[in-house]
Amino acid sequence: FPSLTPACPVCFSVTAVPRGWAGVWPLSFCIRAHRMTPNNRTGFLCDDRVTCVPASWVCDRVSNCRNGEDEQEQFCGDLPHSLPGYLVFYCSSPRSWVYADQRCNGMNDCGDCSDETWGSAACPPCGQEWWSCSPAHFQFCSCIPRRLCRDGTQHCLDWSDEFLCTA
Numbered sequence: 461f462p463s464l465t466p467a468c469p470v471c472f473s474v475t476a477v478p479r480g481w482a483g484v485w486p487l488s489f490c491i492r493a494h495r496m497t498p499n500n501r502t503g504f505l506c507d508d509r510v511t512c513v514p515a516s517w518v519c520d521r522v523s524n525c526r527n528g529e530d531e532q533e534q535f536c537g538d539l540p541h542s543l544p545g546y547l548v549f550y551c552s553s554p555r556s557w558v559y560a561d562q563r564c565n566g567m568n569d570c571g572d573c574s575d576e577t578w579g580s581a582a583c584p585p586c587g588q589e590w591w592s593c594s595p596a597h598f599q600f601c602s603c604i605p606r607r608l609c610r611d612g613t614q615h616c617l618d619w620s621d622e623f624l625c626t627a
Contacts, residue, residue: 502546502560504530515547516559552580566590566603573601591625593618 503512506525513524519536529535540548540557549563550556551570562569564576564583574580586592586603593616595604604615609625616622 504544504547506530514559515561518543518547518559549575549581551575566600566605568599568601576601591616591621593620593625 502515504515504518504525505512507527507529508525511525513530517524518530519539521531524530535542535544540550547560549558549560551558551572552574553570553572556570556572558569558575562575563581566576569575576583578584589606590603591606591609592603595601596614596617600615604621606625606627608615609621609627612622614622616625
């Protein structure tokens with residue numbers, strides 16, 4: 461992520477707070493409910509109402525908000541259950557989850573590709589910077605970064621990354 465910026469668009473209203481959380485979460489959370497990071501990924505709005513940090517920066521043991529609210533016990537005490545739902549993506553594997561900004565990022569973060577498929581995660585097809593193929597490595601699911609094309613190493617089962625793909 462390039463930088464933390466005030467370019468976070470509209471947030472959900474107080475009604476976005478999950479049932480049973482009223483009185484548990486500070487008002488700032490209710491107003492914070494949902495923001496986007498500069499690259500349009502789901503994020504966490506800090507108490508300054510300006511800084512929006514990526515979902516995966518919450519509860520990472522590094523304070524990214526000025527007052528450290530992204531590392532507070534109320535959010536980090538019982539992961540992923542203590543996190544607001546919009547920051548979490550549940551994998552198809554029963555107890556596996558990833559941060560919402562890891563969904564549709566091209567990487568096999570769930571371990572079963574459920575965070576990268578159309579059916580589970582509603583991911584769009586490969587973008588311009590990606591090559592569509594059946595990857596030979598577990599790291600990717602259905603696309604590989606174009607920067608890996610024609611690098612002398614097989615990344616696609618059919619070797620299309622070395623013979624057809626243009627970087």
